[in-house]
Amino acid sequence: MWVVSGGPMRSPPSASARSSILMEMEEESRQHPQPELRRNELASSQSRRTECVVTRHSSELQEPAGGESCSTKSFSLFNGRVTAVIIFNLLKPHRLTSTRCHDDLPRVHPTERRSPDLPPVQYEPVLCSRANCKAVLNPLCQVDFRAKIWACNFCFQRNSFPPSYAGISEVNQPAELMPQFSTIEYIVQRGPPTPLIFLYVVDTCLEEEDLQALKESLQMSLSLLPPNALVGLITFGRMVQIHELSCEGIAKSYVFRGTKELTPKQIQEMLGLMKPATSGQQGKPLAPHDAAASCRFLQPVQAVDMNLTDLLGELQRDPWPVPQGKRPLRSTGIALSIAIGLLEGTFPNTGARVMLFTGGPPTQGPGMVVGDELKTPIRSWHDIQKDNARHLKKATKYYEALANRAAVNGHSVDIYACALDQTGLLEMKPLSNLTGGHIVMGDSFNTSLFKQTFQRVFSKDYNGEFRMAFGGTLEVKTSRELKVSGAIGPCVSLNNKGPCVSDNEMGVGGTCQWKICSLTPATTLALYFEVVNQHNAPIPQGGRGAIQFVTQYQHSNTQRRIRVTTVARNWADAQSQIQHIETSFDQEASAVLMARLGVFRAESEEGPDVLRWLDRQLIRLCQKFGQFNKDDPNSFRLSESLSLYPQFMFHLRRSPFLQVFNNSPDESSYYRHHFVRQDLTQSLIMVQPILYSYSFYGPPEPVLLDSSSILPDRILLMDTFFQLVIYHGETIAQWRKAGYQEMAEYENFKQLLQAPLDDAQEILQTRFPMPRYIDTEHGGSQARFLLSKVNPSQTHNNLYAWGQESGAPILTDDIDSLLTLMNYICDLLICGEKLFFIVLFLQSWNLK
């Protein structure tokens, strides 16, 4: 999974890994003094990679040429002992089945990890005694059972076992030493259990209908919460109100001006929380009963159920008049700062969710996204590019600061934004991105999309426990040859500069510890590593690089848990063992990792720069691993393990994660938010939507995401993660209109119509957030969702050349088809043009 970087572009870097590995090359400008540097490849220790069945998308992994390369690894945090790769390999053969068998698969949810072979153990982990190592005892450690001593495989420190391990022997090994338990979970006692906290922050500047629907959803949610969970309610409009929940006879709330920024201390003072706060500051979080008594704003659900239901029922729309031509004044910024201030004063370092429900952009006070004048529209990408978005920087900075405060205390912020126009997600996204909260975007609170998504937040696993965890920290320990460059995902840096931290930052770097305030089974971080070439300490042949991931978190049942995963990979020489590397290359994981990097860059860089960078990487990979004869474009081949990679890149380039055209800033933020947190499978669906075809000619089959797949006698089901489109071909639509499905003799037609619906239902059941469900047909306006995604192999440019009935033409001026892309690459590569031109050329597509 690592790559060694060789000299400048010549030496083909090698990617090892059966697991998802991507070699990424360094900037070419970087000169390396030792071109002959040995490249090691960490070969996968498992042989499964060979089992990888490649369907029609044969994988090809690209390794860009260049200076040094480092490998990256996508890591599914809560993946059981199986790594992401395994999921990948299992899923890959039949995507359809893979989605269907979701539930059977080892899931990433922490609770589900407790499959029979992975019982969480009820004791503390054994740590390496070296102060700056503290690695956890794992199966890779060498153990001297007689001397009761174990050697840390990271720092080689020899440690004696604690007294409780006196009875161990080779036949009586503790669970953490068993090879199959490369991932193990410890349940530890750390202070009193703290209840979960849910703080609703509700916008009241909604249409009556929306508000009503939202109120009902919120009331319903009370029954889904664990009975001992603490709830709180903040409503806002022009003012911000924190409701006191325990009062009898009179509904009491504290009100704040929506325009005045308050320090956390002021907020706590004004809420009368100073006393509990002082005791709370002296170390541990408050004992729950103390806290409950002291904080009137957060009360156990079971105690205030009725009160809160009534309170929600009586919620009124913001009463302040909204003059003609104005937006309602919405103090989202202050509401959030109060919510976060309240929690940090009362329950620091306790799992808590701030759930923001908003129906429009913040229009006043700090964090305001747009003024209240309707004649000034909310910023568009166009405005942002022209530096015309007045409030953008200030608001973003404000929400970032808030998000960091929340993250420090381990609280996460969800945003449920339902409005037809933008709601300022672009500015507010740090809140969720940094704290691991959800973002849900919908048109109205009165849609099933919102209602079901919201319900699903509180879904439980088969053990009856919530699929969420709080207050996680991830620590990475590496063996000496590896350094961690950074992570991309819903996390914040804890700024712990351990010895294994690379200077070369990718994503959130400069640390070996990250805080992940909220976790779900799907939460996935991408971690990037670098192989350090120590000149005088070459990597020993046949040696293994090891990584340990130590995750501490609060389980939804309030237990504290520590999860330890240790993985190791063989080293391989990049020059001599290039084949090795190539075959162990996991192109899907690599694609996702690259994509995450791309999205991360896109947040801060201009769109074209990112695309150019992606193109460059792709070309380098092709250059390194492609086989071709000079001057013969048709001879270009990529090996199976790399063959799909260009395709992923092609779709990624077109995806809303990198392209902002046709998306509002909010939508882009929303898409990117989900992209950098979902697991590999889901991420891949996002990059390259999957398309199933249903026909009378056989069982449903996955088909190419290509305009040639759109045929009159097919029903198509496309899953883009965010949308689920059922598309009836022209003929099918006509039949359906004629009502054949009603006739007994056309029972089979009815079944055909039903099949995609059933499949869609299954996806809908499990997906979070609920995708937009679209049922359309040939010529329908909603068909655009499909047409915009497929590879435009047929356009109005080449329609006539391609003959009839082979698919639907896509009218596009966008970049050409995948074929064109590949043609260009081949042409340019093979004809020996300089890279420089290639890049230029690729870039020119964007301009088209």
Add this chain to the structure above:
Amino acid sequence: MSQQGYVAAPPYSQAQAGMGGYSTGFGNPPPQSHYGYGSPPQGYSAPPTGVLKPPSSSPSGMPPPPVSTHYGSNIQQNGAHPHSFPPPVASAPSMSPYGQPPQGAFHSMAQTPPPTQQLTNQMSAMNIGGYGQRPMQGPQSPTSSAAPQYQTSPPPTMGHQPLSPPGPQPPTLGSPPPMATMGSMAGPPMGMSGPPGPGVQQPPMGPQGYPQQPGSPIAGPYGAQMAGPQMAGPQMAGPQSGAFPGGFPGGPAQMAGPPQKKLDPDSIPSTTQMIEDDQTKRGGQVYVTNIRGQVPPLVTTDFTVQDQGNASPRFMRCTTYSFPCTADLAKQCKVPLATIIKPFAIVPKNETPLYIVNHGEAGPIRCNRCKAYMCPYMQFIDGGRRYQCGFCSCINEVPVQYFQHLDHMGRRMDMYERPELSLGSYEFIATLDYCKNNKPPNPPAYIFMIDVSYNNIKSGLVKLICEELKTLLDRLPKEEGAETSAIKVGFVTYNKILHFYNVKSALAQPQMMVVSDVAEMFVPLLDGFLVNFQESRAVINNLLDQIPDMFADTNESETVFAPVIQAGSEALKAAECSGKLFIFHSSIPTAEAPGKLKNRDDRKLVGTEKEKTLFQPQRGVYEQLTKDCVAQGCCVDLFLFPNQFVDIATMGDVPSHTGGSIYKYSNFQMEVNGQQFLSDLRKDVEKSIGFDAIMRVRTGTGFRATDFFGAIYMNNTTDVEMAAVDCDKAVTVEFKHDDTLSEESGAVMQCALLYTTIGGQRRLRIHNLSLNCSSQLSELYKSCETDALINFFAKSAYRAMLNQPMKTVREILVNQTAHMLACYRKNCASPSAASQLILPDAMKVFPVYMNSLLKTPALVGSTELSTDDRAFHRLLVNSMGVEETQVLLYPRLIPLHTMDVSSEAIPTPVRCSEERLSESGMFLLENGLSMFLWLGQACPPDLIQNLFNVPSLGHLSSEGTSLPVLDNAHSRKIHSIISSISQRRASSMKLLIVKQKDRSELFSVSTWLRTRVFTEARPTWTSCATSICFGPDTRVVLLIED
């Protein structure tokens, strides 16, 4: 005033011809024609434009006149004899006789009255004429003629016959004055004094209206020589109202030895006597305001006012009803020229309420130049097409829709149909131009803001208030005729933070919204904060039930104050209405918030140059707050329940600039002050009030309003802004000359008050008043009004104490008093012994009041008095009207041991002097703020038994402050006395029972009681009097012994 009438008049030798309008007017037509048995005037048929405000209860219990005849009632108001109520329709012709005399609009009004009034008219006319003539005549003759007339003035009892039947009119009155020059002057008085006939006809103003007595420039008759002790008793008792001893022999006594020794306190002019005499002479009579410059009865006198072109003295009362013509003269006499305006004074039930005039969409008609509103002083000319402003003399076009033909006397035919042409006080409906933002105002709101800090909870006050509000809110003032009050109510509680309540009727239970951001106060809710009580009754009652419980276990003792006011003002702003805040506050606001106050009660400053700083409000937020409140029409009423220093000077700053009231209950205890507080609260909530008011006082040329005192805010030098003005608030306006005034045109003034009614209507209330002008000081002194003077002095002194050392303020007061009196002696009195103190009749008790003023808590610099009490007193007086200052400075001391239990009346008060407190007596002392029941040591045990149900004084606990209600004549009587007194006063009074010689009790009662009781203490008085006697011509230095 009708300039025309004067300008067109014949030479003075025939002045009566000029005024002759009267004579002919009165004389020629048969008297009965006054009463309208003739044919109706043309004018009558014109449709009335004045809208009659339906009287809540009509004077004699008659139903409101039907619309068709309402003008008839207008006529009554304009002077018809009250006996003619209800006026037959045919009474309208009563105007016909007045159609004849070629008189100006103003004087024409004088003609409607019945003969009783006519007499007065005539007298007034004579006065007017007399002024004109005086230059040609020696002063002696009027004196000589007046003197006998005065002495032979009919006994007051005659004056008591009110409203004698109209028929018999004295021939002397009826006939044109036969005499030329002098005769025209002397004639009528002769007529009055001579034959008994006219005596019967004595109008209420008649002889008792001594200020109007012609030709009494010399004080001789009034300032009768002090004959020493022999004069004292009998004379006081006697009915010689005019001939009170105005002085006493200071001189010889002084020479003989310490003057004090020989001075009989009874020789001092008696205030009670004067009050009683005035009551005897003018009480129960109708005072018709048709004569320029007539001096009204004393404030203590019960009388009925009939508006005939000048505002009732209830609305406007002047320090003098005859202005000096020149600034020099004014300077010479040092008599302040001021008017005390109480724009919302309560009109007794037997007087007609103010008429409402609607001039349509164009708004009230106003002079183009000075913007004065249409009033009786406008002179119509040019056939009615134009009119000349009585204030600035500008000629204006009459708007087409307002055009009316003039009759042959140059008066508009519709004069009596239009209140604005015939009355002194009336109201206009204001148009949108007069509204904020050109939007009709919303009905005002009352916000109750209750301090729920520890003190108020512990004392039970919060519970008390909440209980009371439940019933009180049903009695919010409403527009006449309205079913329910349009006033909205809102509730706030607070300690260090504020709690607002949503009491929307749709809610099942009230919602509390806490605002803890006191640094930047705001209103957390809009809808549901200010509600109609009737609609939200259930929720509000629920809330009021809960408030005491919610805070029952509070231990918060800190409070904020400025944010509370700000919150109220913001709430009103958000609701776009004006309104009033009722703040129930306990302690000095020390919590960290804007307007935080520190204890600066430094008694060491008393008596030093820096003493004034104690009364200056602490600067900062309160100034801005005042501004905001006034701009929003947010009146603040402050109920204080302090246990210690609360810096009233600062806390009272906003209330005292927004037309609010301050109430103070030191060391509040439910049993002791509970009832008093509740009754204050009830009165305060129920009283009639106008909001968001702006007042402008316009004057005729030659003088102008220069200074204003009251609970007001001045943004510029002319506009008096008041967030609200209620029936107890008075503004004192001081005038200065800019030019010479003419005796003919007199001095006219118009007070226009733009305000919002409790129903949310925008209106203009106009009060007009015309005064005489004279170049004779004697006229000025004669027309003085002591009660008004002392009101002015009190207010100006209380303002001066903010900027000057107390000593200086006292000196100024004393000097000015001495100067006024000395000037009188020098210029008006006949030469007399230097030992005699000569006082103008109208001012004979003025020194007594002045002395009392000097001893008020605010001015007397004593370290025993709490700074808060002094500041409180200062602010209180600031908005007082004449009646209140009168009783405050001369409390009523009512002997109870001699009371006649069978009589309905309140026993006659005795002089408020220590000597009057006899050991065997029992007295009730009241000053409008407090009431004391003084029990002499030897007071009859049966009286004690009857009142307290204990056998003797000794059994009465010294703690006793309550008077049990017992079923016996004495007890009933005393309770009826107390309640009838309380009814008259703006604030309710706490009854304190004081036992003679009970030191602790006496001391704790209040130091000011003692000073008040000793008001007439001899030494002070004597020294004052003495120095006036001795130094009339030189600079007088008075020694006031405190």
